[in-house]
Amino acid sequence: MRLASEERGQTLVVVALLLTLLFGFTGLAIDAAWYGLNLMRMQRAADAAALAGVVYLPANPSGANTAALAEATKNGYANGTGGVSVVPRPDPINNRLLDVTVQAPVQTFFARLFGTTTIPGSRKARAEFVLPVPMGSPQDYYGIANLCRNSDAPTSCPAVPSATGIGTLAPQGFMGSVLTKGANRSNGDAYSAYYNPAPTINSAFDPNGYSYIAEFPAGTVGGAVWIYDPIFCATGRRTTSPFQRLGMADIWYSIATTRSVTTEFKLWDMNGTPYTTTDDILIASDGGLFTNMDYVDKGTDYGGDRNYLLGYAGASSADCATNPYHNAWWRMASGLGEGQYRLQVVTSSGSIGQQAANNFGIQLTASAGTGARIYGQSRMCAYVNVGSST
Numbered sequence: 001m002r003l004a005s006e007e008r009g010q011t012l013v014v015v016a017l018l019l020t021l022l023f024g025f026t027g028l029a030i031d032a033a034w035y036g037l038n039l040m041r042m043q044r045a046a047d048a049a050a051l052a053g054v055v056y057l058p059a060n061p062s063g064a065n066t067a068a069l070a071e072a073t074k075n076g077y078a079n080g081t082g083g084v085s086v087v088p089r090p091d092p093i094n095n096r097l098l099d100v101t102v103q104a105p106v107q108t109f110f111a112r113l114f115g116t117t118t119i120p121g122s123r124k125a126r127a128e129f130v131l132p133v134p135m136g137s138p139q140d141y142y143g144i145a146n147l148c149r150n151s152d153a154p155t156s157c158p159a160v161p162s163a164t165g166i167g168t169l170a171p172q173g174f175m176g177s178v179l180t181k182g183a184n185r186s187n188g189d190a191y192s193a194y195y196n197p198a199p200t201i202n203s204a205f206d207p208n209g210y211s212y213i214a215e216f217p218a219g220t221v222g223g224a225v226w227i228y229d230p231i232f233c234a235t236g237r238r239t240t241s242p243f244q245r246l247g248m249a250d251i252w253y254s255i256a257t258t259r260s261v262t263t264e265f266k267l268w269d270m271n272g273t274p275y276t277t278t279d280d281i282l283i284a285s286d287g288g289l290f291t292n293m294d295y296v297d298k299g300t301d302y303g304g305d306r307n308y309l310l311g312y313a314g315a316s317s318a319d320c321a322t323n324p325y326h327n328a329w330w331r332m333a334s335g336l337g338e339g340q341y342r343l344q345v346v347t348s349s350g351s352i353g354q355q356a357a358n359n360f361g362i363q364l365t366a367s368a369g370t371g372a373r374i375y376g377q378s379r380m381c382a383y384v385n386v387g388s389s390t
Contacts, residue, residue, distance in 0.1 A: 028110060028111065030109055030110060031108045031109055031110055031111045031119075034106070034108075034109065035106050035108075035119055035121065038104075038106045039106075039121050039123060041076065042077065042103075042121055042122070043102075043123040043125065044075060045072050045075035045076065045077045045102050045123075046072070046100045046101065046102040046123045046124060046125035047125045047127075048071045048072070048074070049067075049068040049069070049071045049072040049075075049088065049100045049102070049125065050068065050088070050098050050099070050100040050125040050126060050127035051127050052067045052068055052070070052071035053065065053066075053067045053068030053071070053088050053098050053100070054096070054097070054098040054127040054128065054129045055067075055129055055273060055274075056272050056273065057090060057095060057096050057129050057272070058090070058095035058096055058218075058272075058338075059270075059272030059339045060271070060272030060273075061090050063272060064088060064090065064098055065088045068086070068088035068098065069086055069088065072086040072100070072102060077102050077104055082104070082105075083105045083118075084102075084104045085101070085102070085103040085104070086100065087100065087101045087103075088100045089101075091126075095218070096129045096130075097126060097127070097128050098126070098127050098128075098129075099124065099125070099126050100124065100125045100126075100127075101122065101123075101124045102122070102123050102124075102125075103121065103122045104120075104121055105118035105119070105121070106118060106121045131274060132377075132378065134213070134373065134375035135375055135376035135377070135378070135379070135380050136374070136376050136380060137172065137375070138373050138375070139172075139373065139374070140363060140364040140365070140372045140373060140374060141162075141163075141169055141172075141361065141362060141363040141364070141374060142176055142212065142361065142363075142374045142375065142376075143172070143174065143175045143176025143177070143359070143360060143361040143362060143382065144159075144160050144171060144172050144175070144228070144361045144363075145160075145172065145173060145175050145385060146158065146159060146160075146171045147159070147160055147248070147327065148238070148244070148246055148385075149247070149301040150238055150239060150246055150300070150301060150302070150303070150304045151300075154238075154241075154242055159171055160228060160361065162363065163224075163329040163331075163363040164365050169363070173384065174382040174383060174384050175248060175360065175383045176212075176345075176360045176361055176362060176380070176381070176383075177189070177357055177358070177359045177360070177382060177383035178192055178209060178345050178346070178347055178358055178360075178381055179192045179193050179347065179358075179381070180192070180261055180263075180347045180350050180355055180356045180357075180358070181193070181194050181350045181351065181352055181354055182194060182195070182198075182350070182352040182353050182354045182355045183195070183253055183354075183355045183356065183357070184196060184197040184198060184202075184253070184355075185197070185202045185204070187253050187357065188357070188381070188383070189357075189381050190202075190204050190379075191204055191205065191206040191209065191210070191379065191381075192205075192206070192209055192210070192347050192348070192381070193205065194352050195352075207346065207348035208346065208348075209346030209347065210344070210345045210346075210376070210379060210380055210381055211342045211343065211344050211345075211376075211377040211378075212342070212343040212345070212362060212374055212375065212376055212377060212380065213270075213274075213341070213342060213343075213373075213374070213375055213377050214267075214340070214343055214362075214364055214372070214374050215339075215340050215341075215372060215373045215374070215375075216336055216337065216338055216339060216340075216341075216364070216366065216369070216372050217338060217369065217370075217371040217372065218369075219338070219368065219370075220336070220337055220338050220366050220369035221337070221367050221368035221369055222334065222335060222366055222368060223335070223336030223364065223365070223366045223369075224331055224333060224334040224335075224336065224364070224365045224366070225284075225331075225332045225333045225334075225336070225343060225362070225364060226329045226332065226362065226363045226364070227265055227329070227330045227332055227360055227361070227362060228248075228328070228329050228330075228360055228361035228363065229248045229250075229325070229326055229327055229328065229359070229360055229361065230263065230265060230286065230289075230290055230325055230330050230360050231289075231290055231293060231295065231320060231323055231326050231358075232250050232261035232263060232290065232295060232356060232358040233247075233293075233296065233297050233320035233326045234250050234251060234252060234295065234297065234308045234309070234314070234317070234356075235247045235248065235249060235251075235296075235297045235302045235303070235304065235308075236296075236297070236302065236303045236304030236305045236307055236308060237304045237305050237307060238304055238305075238387070239305050241387065242387025243387050244385050244386060244387035245304075245385055246297075246301070246302040246303075246304045247297065247301070247302040247327060248327065248359045248360070249357075249359055249383065249385045250356070250357065250358055250359055251308075251309065251357050252308065252309045252312075252355060252356045253309070253355040253356060253357070254309070254310075255309055255310055255312045259294045259316075259317060259356075260292035260293060260294050260350070260351075260354060261292070261293045261294070261347075261354055261356045261358060262291045262292055262293070262347060262349055262350035262351075262354060263290045263293075263345065263346075263347055263350075263358045263360075264285070264286060264345070264346045264347070264349060265285065265286045265290070265332060265343065265345055266282060266285045266286075266344040267282070267284040267285070267332055267333050267341055267342070267343050267344075268280040268281060268282055268283065268341060268342040268343075268344065269281040269339065269341055270339070270340045270341060270342050272339070272340075274340055280342060283333060283341070284332050284333035286332070289325070290325075290358075291349075291350075292350075294316075294317050294318060295317055295318050295319070295320035295323065296308050296314035296317040296318075296319065296320065297319070297320055297321045297326065298314060298319040298321055299319075299321030299322075302321070302327075303321070329363070336366075342377065343374075345360075357383060359383045362374050
């Protein structure tokens, strides 16, 4: 026979053992929760690092690496400190993808009672840099229409020759265009025109004009940017139906005391950061070639009816029929490699007395490599040359 006090003693031993196990499991649960929390932190750091670095791809992998490491540090994971490893790596196949791996030891609370002081943690993230949908077509030229002469049948106007000197370019049905500062928004340009209409100021006026992205893919050698007919050279109208403007159809909207027209072309290296212009580097410009232009084409082909606007026959304007920048390609920049370049077209340095449309085309060429594209960055201005009844 056993005494009751002996049975109570056995119960206390069992309870003590169970409490030890309970505390152990509770401790492991706390460690597991702590480990999971740290994995979430690692994932956030990896995600942030990938997003911060991918915007530099594909042109600037070193910039992507620096930005990713800096962002991971901001989130508590400094590469090489306390056993932390942060590894950004551009994808070997898609150069717009960035993979980031964050590895770090996670300290334990209760597992250290069993000899485990840290548990290794690791998380990965992948980000892809997807640019806005290009405005225009995926071609290597922009703003190219037929080049009608007065003697051509309306349906048989010749195509514009390629800047390569080989063949012609299929017409796109419109020309690139920019209006002078003194024009009205109702003339067709929402951003370069200062008035809406005069004297009311256009609230959307932007002195930065228009930007077109010249994109040269990997493998490009000797890339070049060409502008077709960058000069302002007003043309006459066809003398027979459909009476549309001839050639590139440059036109005044009023005949002011001064008819001068100013257009500027600037080419910027985007430095691998298409979402900011603060680090863009100017690599080419027109250098004032197309400033204060007062020209009309008085030739047989494009002079037409010699009515350049409101009966003005061009008596006080210089003849640009044989100007080397009229109905011809001007090579703005050459020797370009892989990357994105921003072609800026502005008229804001001109006066508010300038009221005209200067039409032009753009083409990209390369001595080696294919797949170059030119397209509008968020906005573009196009001129469609239509006829009139008289």
